[in-house]
Amino acid sequence: MNSLPAAAAGAAPDGAGLDSGAVSDKGDTPTIPVIGGTGALGSGLAKRWAQGGAKVVIGSRDAGRAQEAAEKIAAETGGDVTGMTNEDAARAAEVVFLTVPFRNQSEYMTNLKDSLSAGQILVDCSVPLAAAISGKATRTIGVWQGSAAQQAQEMAPEGVTVVSALHTVSAPGLADLESELGEDVPICGDRKADKAKVAGLIARIDGLRPVNAGALETSRIVEQLTPLLISINIRYKTHAGIRFTGLPEGDPFS
Amino acid sequence: MNSLPAAAAGAAPDGAGLDSGAVSDKGDTPTIPVIGGTGALGSGLAKRWAQGGAKVVIGSRDAGRAQEAAEKIAAETGGDVTGMTNEDAARAAEVVFLTVPFRNQSEYMTNLKDSLSAGQILVDCSVPLAAAISGKATRTIGVWQGSAAQQAQEMAPEGVTVVSALHTVSAPGLADLESELGEDVPICGDRKADKAKVAGLIARIDGLRPVNAGALETSRIVEQLTPLLISINIRYKTHAGIRFTGLPEGDPFS
Numbered sequence A, B: 001m002n003s004l005p006a007a008a009a010g011a012a013p014d015g016a017g018l019d020s021g022a023v024s025d026k027g028d029t030p031t032i033p034v035i036g037g038t039g040a041l042g043s044g045l046a047k048r049w050a051q052g053g054a055k056v057v058i059g060s061r062d063a064g065r066a067q068e069a070a071e072k073i074a075a076e077t078g079g080d081v082t083g084m085t086n087e088d089a090a091r092a093a094e095v096v097f098l099t100v101p102f103r104n105q106s107e108y109m110t111n112l113k114d115s116l117s118a119g120q121i122l123v124d125c126s127v128p129l130a131a132a133i134s135g136k137a138t139r140t141i142g143v144w145q146g147s148a149a150q151q152a153q154e155m156a157p158e159g160v161t162v163v164s165a166l167h168t169v170s171a172p173g174l175a176d177l178e179s180e181l182g183e184d185v186p187i188c189g190d191r192k193a194d195k196a197k198v199a200g201l202i203a204r205i206d207g208l209r210p211v212n213a214g215a216l217e218t219s220r221i222v223e224q225l226t227p228l229l230i231s232i233n234i235r236y237k238t239h240a241g242i243r244f245t246g247l248p249e250g251d252p253f254s
Helices: A006-011 A040-051 A063-077 A086-090 A102-111 A148-155 A171-175 A192-202 A216-222 A225-236 B007-011 B040-051 B063-077 B102-111 B148-155 B171-175 B192-202 B216-222 B225-236
Strands: A031-035 A055-060 A080-085 A095-098 A121-124 A161-164 A183-188 A208-214 A241-245 B031-035 B055-060 B080-085 B095-098 B121-124 B161-164 B183-188 B208-214 B241-245
Touching (some): A031 A040, A040 A063, A040 A080, A040 A171, A055 A086, A086 A102, A095 A192, A121 A192, A148 A161, A161 A192, A161 A216, A183 A216, A183 A241, A192 A208, A208 A216, A208 B225, A225 B208, A225 B216, B040 B063, B040 B080, B063 B080, B095 B192, B148 B161, B161 B216, B183 B216, B183 B241, B208 B216, B225 B241
Parallel strands (some): A031 A055, A055 A080, A121 A161, B031 B055, B031 B095, B055 B080, B095 B121, B183 B208
Antiparallel strands (some): A241 B241
């Protein structure tokens, strides 16, 4: 971890969260900031991580709304959840999850410019569904950079690396703590060590298996899995997920 | 089945294959023409279908090579396999599988113009990997029509409908009859009845579950699964396949 502003330490709820993103051992207690954490995907993830014992930081445009959401999730899970502005949340740990819809991604990246700093990893979860421009959710729009993740990388401050993940996990499935998960999470990024940190955090959620899907450019493909699953969901009236068959045991991130 | 040329009946090895593509019951004996059936994917499929009791027709540019390949597969599987030119094979049943690499698809579609006729279903299995133009197999090239399958549809004779499938099944896995399969086969097409016929034939191969993935345009996404799996294969040194989680029991094609 390098060159985090001094404010970061203060923003971490326990003042010890800075390196915690690197922790993959479930016995540790990482701090996990979720930008847009009051949204469907963000709050689902926050619930699962809180339930699993992580310290979750909900970010929202409005600190009051974030705190309200945090209290609710803390009550439901018995976990350690705090709420603050997106900007403060972005300083709370090394690995930061951006869980907003694609139509808001660019605006959030602009707003986070002064909060993110070199050495941090931003996990983008957005998918350029055509729904963003009133089109079908079974189609995507072309992103000049190749993918939503590559757009985020282009907009990220110098030294902040983007990893993409969590495109295919159903938000309602995450939010319903009674629902048993059992699916893979393809992760794209250009540095194995970064993906390993993100994988460690995702693996804290029971039933999610992180899969090393390739370089960040492969997010072009992985982001397309979401409209594919939506197309399948329409036909099967379900919330489908993805599994890769034939993967050997062992950690492909190390 | 309508307007098949008279030659079609003659081309079917047992003169009874014309409607067999419509059969999904494993107890029946469909005739399955595999265009490009001497290639890696085609011969793997041919083996599996022959082993499962279907009458397989191997098509090749050269009838002699097709017959040779057919004899080999017949010997290995004890099945009913014949070989003929691609043009003759294309007349052998209602549902025809085109298993050539994308770089050859357009040429084959041109050559098959007079052999395919209204009422037939052409199953395209090709993937526009950038490898076709000496690029990476983890990338694709843009196809003006949207996908390889949509290009095939544009080139198909009037009344021939294209369905796309079998992009993600490993050819070596198919060819090795000792290898147990256990994965899904996303199928794209604009008519449910067509997809049902194709699904019935695919389901004859033990361990393959046909999945109704959507309209033909969804093949844009499904074709991208191949480079994604290649990217994963590189990292895991395996032959990965795809599974969709959360699908209910029951036939989504009926």
